[in-house]
Amino acid sequence: AQKITQTQPGMFVQEKEAVTLDCTYDTSDQSYGLFWYKQPSSGEMIFLIYQGSYDEQNATEGRYSLNFQKARKSANLVISASQLGDSAMYFCAMREDISNFGNEKLTFGTGTRLTIIP
Amino acid sequence: EAQVTQNPRYLITVTGKKLTVTCSQNMNHEYMSWYRQDPGLGLRQIYYSMNVEVTDKGDVPEGYKVSRKEKRNFPLILESPSPNQTSLYFCASGRPLGGRVNTGELFFGEGSRLTVL
Numbered sequence: 001a002q003k004i005t006q007t008q009p010g011m012f013v014q015e016k017e018a019v020t021l022d023c024t025y026d027t028s029d030q031s032y033g034l035f036w037y038k039q040p041s042s043g044e045m046i047f048l049i050y051q052g053s054y055d056e057q058n059a060t061e062g063r064y065s066l067n068f069q070k071a072r073k074s075a076n077l078v079i080s081a082s083q084l085g086d087s088a089m090y091f092c093a094m095r096e097d098i099s100n101f102g103n104e105k106l107t108f109g110t111g112t113r114l115t116i117i118p
Numbered sequence: 119e120a121q122v123t124q125n126p127r128y129l130i131t132v133t134g135k136k137l138t139v140t141c142s143q144n145m146n147h148e149y150m151s152w153y154r155q156d157p158g159l160g161l162r163q164i165y166y167s168m169n170v171e172v173t174d175k176g177d178v179p180e181g182y183k184v185s186r187k188e189k190r191n192f193p194l195i196l197e198s199p200s201p202n203q204t205s206l207y208f209c210a211s212g213r214p215l216g217g218r219v220n221t222g223e224l225f226f227g228e229g230s231r232l233t234v235l
Binding site for chain 1: 151153158159160161162163166176177206208210223224225226228229
């Protein structure tokens with residue numbers, strides 16, 4: 001089974017609209033972290049937002065928010081008021097403590113390519 | 119400036135010629151990891167390290183070796199590269215999640231594009 005599933009290979013969104021990028025995960029660990037990275041065409045990985053499994057509030061960072069639904073095992077990224085500069089590849093990822101002794105494993109999804117249309 | 123530095127950024131080599139991609143971080147991070155990125159497959163973890171002299175396999179370790187003799191360095195070694203190792207490689211570092219006192223952010227290097235002919 002896939003640890004991280006991103007079901008949207010590509011999305012096209014009109015500028016200034018909000019966009020939701022889907023991410024579901026699979027883990028039996030109680031302690032884990034979920035996050036999103038942006039990869040523009042230049043190739044670097046840009047950290048966007050992080051949600052810990054014990055955090056009760058949804059994480060927010062500026063225009064980015066993470067809609068964390070623990071029971072559904074989903075961690076969707078919401079971008080409000082999209083901008084042309086948001087066009088990029090977006091990766092959802094999970095860090096999990098696979099041994100309960102601080103031995104972490106990290107898994108990325110296959111990504112969603114977001115294109116913002118003027 | 120906090121950073122993760124990878125070298126080389128670009129490399130074209132031939133099958134069987136041993137190569138090393140270096141990775142160094144200046145943030146005193148315990149956790150370091152290597153990934154390869156291939157179209158349609160996202161980033162896949164090759165090896166990771168929780169601290170000095172502690173390394174473990176990720177999802178795709180075959181054909182790679184790593185070492186962690188110092189906290190700041192985590193080189194990736196391809197003993198006998200093959201064409202299927204042609205890929206974009208990323209090194210990353212961060213603090214362990216165990217303390218739950220950090221954002222979980224991983225700091226990535228700029229990537230190393232490797233072509234094996």
